Amino acid sequence: MEVHPTAIVDAKAELADGVSVGPFSIVGPNVRLGAGTKLLSHVVIDGHTELGADNVVHPFAVLGGPPQHTAYQGEPTRLVIGDRNLIREHATMNTGTVGGGGLTQVGSDGLYMIECHVGHDCMVGDNVILTKQATLGGHCEIGDFVIIGGLAAVHQRIRVGRHAMIGGLAAVVKDVIPYGSVWGNHAHLEGLNLLGLKRRGFSRETINTMRAAYRLLFADEGTFQERLDDTVETYSDCPEVMEIIDFIRADASRPLCLPEREV
Template sequence: MTTTAATAIHPARVHPSSVVEDGAVLGHNVEIGPFCHIGSKVKLGDNVQVMSHVVIMGNTTIGERSVVFPNAVLGCAPQNVHYKGEDTELIIGAGCTIREGVTMHPGMPDFGGKTTVGDNSMFLAYSHVAHDCHVGSNVILSNNVMLAGHVSIGDRVIMGGGAAVHQFTRIGHHAFIGGLAAVSNDVIPYGMLNGNPGVLMGLNIIGMQRSGFDKASIHAVRRAYKTIFDTTTPIRENIARVREQSDLNSAVADIVSFIDAESERALSSPARGKRG
C-alpha cells in the first residue's frame, strides 16, 4: 500500500462522480473511473485501475496492478442467510483481471472469515466467487462460471463458460473444466472434466505442456491415472498401489496427496456415477 511520500508523487486519480469513503486506502497511481463506490475498509494496491460503475465494499483488499471492469461488485455481504454483518474479508491478489459484472463475496465467520484469490488470475464477465472460496494463481474463470461457497480452486485451473461448482468441492491445480460442466465432486490435479453430471474425460496434457512439465512427468501422470481409475478394483486399492511406488514422481505425488486429503465431496471419475 501507499506511503505519504508515494501519494505526493503519484496520487490516486478519482473521478468526481465517484464516492470514496473516509478510511479507504488507495495505493499510488490508483485510478478510479466515474460512478464508482469504494467503501471505508477497502484497500487498493499500487496501480490498481477501477473502471466505471464498480462497487467495492467491506473489508476488501485488491493487489497491485489489478484491473476491475465496469459493473463488478466486490466485497458486498455474502449470499448466506446466516451472515449477520460480521467483519469478514475478501483478499484479491496482484495482477488480476476482473471483467464486467463479476461478483465476489467475503467469507463467513464460522469458516475462517476469508475469501481469497491468488495472483494473475482472470475472471471473465459475470463469473461469481462465493463466500469462503479459495482460488489459486493464474486461474481463468470464463464467462458465467459459478463457484458456490467453500470451493477450492488450485493454481492454473481453467474453467469453461457457464460451469458450476457445488459447495465444498475441490479442483486440483492444472485441471481443465469444460463449458457448462456441473462439478459436484472433487477433480484431481491435471484432470479434465466435462458434462452434467461432470465426468473425468482424461488429463489436461496441453496445460501440463504449457506449464513446462517434461515428458517423463506427463507419462508418469498418465500411468497413474490409468492405475487409479482401473475399474476392475476399487479406487482406494488402486491409490494404495500408486502410493507404494518407490520412485513416486512429484506430479503423481500431488494427485495422491489430493485424494488422501479430507474432503466433503466424493471423487470425480471417468465412469459416470462411480464414486471414490
C-alpha cells in the same frame, strides 16, 4: 492517485500510489486498494475488502458484497484479492462468513471473465481463469492454474486440484483431482488436462508417467484402495503423481469425480 469527479470514495478508504478510480465507481470505507490498481468505471468495492497491486477491474464488477448466506448478520468478514488480476464486467466476489472462517481469498495473476462469481469463503489460487458466467459456490478450494469453462458451476465445498480443467456447462459436485479434466452434467473425469500440461512446460516424460499412473489408478481391476496403493508403490518418485495421491487422501468428505467409462 486519480479519482474521477463522479466517483464516490469514502474518506476512510486506503488508496495506494498510482490507484485510479474511474467514473461513477464507489469505494467503501473499509476498502484498501494496492499500488497501480485501476477501477475503470461503474465499479463497486464494498465491505472489508483488500486488492493488491496492479489489478484492473472493469465496469459493473462488484467486489466485497455481503455473502449470499442466510446466517450472515452483517459481521465484518473479509475479501482479500492478490495482485495483477484482470476482473471483467459484472464479475462478483463476496466476503466470507463467520462460520466459514470469515475470509474469501483470491490469488494473483488471474483472469475473471464477464459475470463470473466467487462465493463466500472460497480459497482461489494463482493464475486461475474463470470464464464467462463460471460460478463457485461457497467454501470451494480452487488450486493454482485451474481453468473453469463458461457457464460451469462448482458446488459448495468442492475442491479442485492444481492445473485441472473444468469444461463449459459442467456441473461439478465431486472433488476434481490435480491435473484432471472433467466435463458434463453432472461432471465426470475425462482424463488428464494434457493441453494445460503441455502449455505449462511439463516434459513429455513426466506427462507419460502421469498418464500411466492415471490408467492404473482408475482401472477396473481391484478396489480403489488397492489401486491407490499400487500407484504409490509404482510412481512414488513422480511428484505430480504424488500430488494427486495426496489430494485424494487429504479429504474424503466428498466423493471424487471419476471416469464415466473405462480408461
